[in-house]
Amino acid sequence: MLTDTVTRRVEGTISSVGGLFTDPVIRLGVTGLSRAGKTVFITGLVANLLDRGRMPQLKAAAEGRIESVWLQPQPDITLPRFEYERHLAAMTGDDPRWPDSTRSISELRLSFRVRPSGMFSGLQGMQTVHLDILDYPGEWLLDLALLDKSYEEWSDATFARLSRRPQAREFLAIARAEDGARPLEEDRAQALAASFTAYLTAARKAGFSDCTPGRFLLPGDLAGSPVLTFAPLPRPSDTRRGTLWNEMARRYEGYKSEVVRPFFRNHFSRIDRQVVLVDALSAIHDGPQALEDLRRTMADILTAFRPGSNSFLSQILLGKRVERILFAATKADHVHHSQHPRLTAIMQALLRDARDRAAFAGARTEAMSLAALRATVEEEITRGGEVLEAVRGRLAEGRQVAMYPGELPEDPARLLSPAREGAERWLDADFALMGFAPARGDLRPGEGPPHIRLDRAAQFLIGDRL
Ligand code: GDP
Structure with a gap:
């Protein structure tokens, strides 16, 4: 590691000296x-x-x-x-x-x-x-938080977060029923990883942002590799080599060293x-x-x-x-x-x-x-006798429509203050329907x-x- 650091320092110096003469x-x-x-x-x-x-x-x-x-x-x-x-x-x-x-x-x-x-x-x-x-992908940045966490810490933090989310119900049931002290069986590891990935995908779709490890959603050429075949588990009393828990921890560490660190370093x-x-x-x-x-x-x-x-x-x-x-x-x-x-x-x-x-x-x-x-132009439309500031665009199937997305609050605190009750809805008019395609011939x-x-x-x- 030290040699690596020294080499980088020397390389850095050379490139900054070189920078005097290059663009x-x-x-x-x-x-x-x-x-x-x-x-x-x-x-x-x-x-x-x-x-x-x-x-x-x-x-x-x-x-x-x-x-x-x-x-x-x-x-x-x-x-x-x-x-x-x-x-x-x-x-x-x-x-x-x-x-x-x-x-x-x-x-x-x-x-x-x-x-x-x-x-x-x-x-x-x-x-x-x-x-x-x-x-x-921004998901790769969020993986940075994994570097400071052991497998056990990450598992605990993940369970705490998931316990309140309906999208995680199925995965939580499988993971809690699992005994990590049993010997590793690959098909069980794969089933756990698949169920955890299904949760991440559903959470992403529901609008959650904290869907890490990032490569589970965007695996690229790592799809199916052991480094993406792990999931959080409750810690059993026996975590010796050969147990499911131990193998999951090894793969989690592999994800950190072989996937996360190289991205940040390179x-x-x-x-x-x-x-x-x-x-x-x-x-x-x-x-x-x-x-x-x-x-x-x-x-x-x-x-x-x-x-x-x-x-x-x-x-x-x-x-x-x-x-x-x-x-x-x-x-x-x-x-x-x-x-x-x-x-x-x-x-x-x-x-x-x-x-x-x-x-x-x-x-x-x-x-x-x-x-x-x-993809849109602005247009005023009248609905129920009210004049609304709308936008017009082309839907994927080709039809032009004018839609009104609803309002944003004038004071961001109404949206963001911790005291808000969640009773107020914003952008609740046509926003969900606004699948505009790029405009033609512009x-x-x-x-x-x-x-x-x-x-x-x-x-x-x-x-x-x-
Ligand atoms: P990425 O996953 O971050 O690369 O996201 P994309 O650039 O592919 O954008 C995702 C989707 O958001 C697109 O397919 C569009 O539907 C929509 N989108 C992105 N930028 C714009 C924009 O400037 N205007 C509109 N109307 N839609 C956009």
Whole structure:
């Protein structure tokens, strides 16, 4: 371990000396829980940057300092490339549809030729800046919490959380009836893991965010391997080698060392800027429990970015830290723009709360609401004699409809204060029915796909480096 650390330190020094002579690189991490909008965000952002179409809030673009933008081969040649072209074709083709979601990690390099800003910009030549975008599931970040927990601690914490959830009833019955002191039988281990995975899937669907271990939901090429064939168990009195409990503990430790640590060491540790996408509208619609769970999850995510929060992380980061973190509520085109300030205020309140809970200090953080691909236009509709601020879009089957999602509270405390009784429902009108597909024919050459505040997000995340 020590040699590893020393080697990294030396490598770090060499690369920073090398950095004096090479082009600057920004490594932007894009994460968020499954379906938060990562794929759409990256595709929309890259398309708009390549076209420099709809990016007035990105200063370098507004000042006309970006001469060209192009895609390049990525530096990590063993990582899958983010399938930008395929996703863009899906979103903007003749029959536009949403692209396939993030299942694993991927990367894309975008390079900029920019004229520097400032007093002496005339004296400086053009500069090339690379933007390496790293797309990874937010569930993988939450796995960080496992590193500090033994199998027994993790089992206890998981049971405590699951005991109140109807989605876990079946798994709890199987796990509690199990005797971990019995010799390992593979089919029982597999049945337990399958039932635990079924619970995680159902919890995810019900809107819960804390569905870890992350790879159980997005296994990729680890599907079916022993490292994903474990589940929490009550501790028996006999935990000797060869018992089911002992084997489960061994696999849990294997998951930590072979799956979780390599991700943090090889990829997470190199991120400079981070955007965390949050499907806040769905959590608000799902109700107080989902929102409470989102609050906790945001704090857990922030913990991963807190220097010194975890001894393993401190070892691999060696003092390096993420400089900026943006928490963005996605899919803001589901609500009329008059509701956007409320959505942003809710995100800001959630971020403040997460910062307090995670005792977070350091990186610059910001909260906003955006739509990476705007699929709706605004429209007023009359219902029961009342004029409602609605949005109109195309349903997957092709029909155009105007819908009213319901309201967000003006004061975020009505949604988030611990004293709330859960009696108030928000976004309870048509929100559940709003399965809009991307709009047709909105793309003009050099314009970039339509969005809401993607340019502001870009300015916060990378604007100072262009
Ligand atoms: P990922 O799992 O984080 O990669 O999520 P995706 O980017 O695949 O997005 C999940 C789903 O959210 C998409 O299939 C869309 O239905 C929806 N979505 C994402 N971004 C937007 C957006 O900007 N506007 C709208 N209306 N829907 C979006």
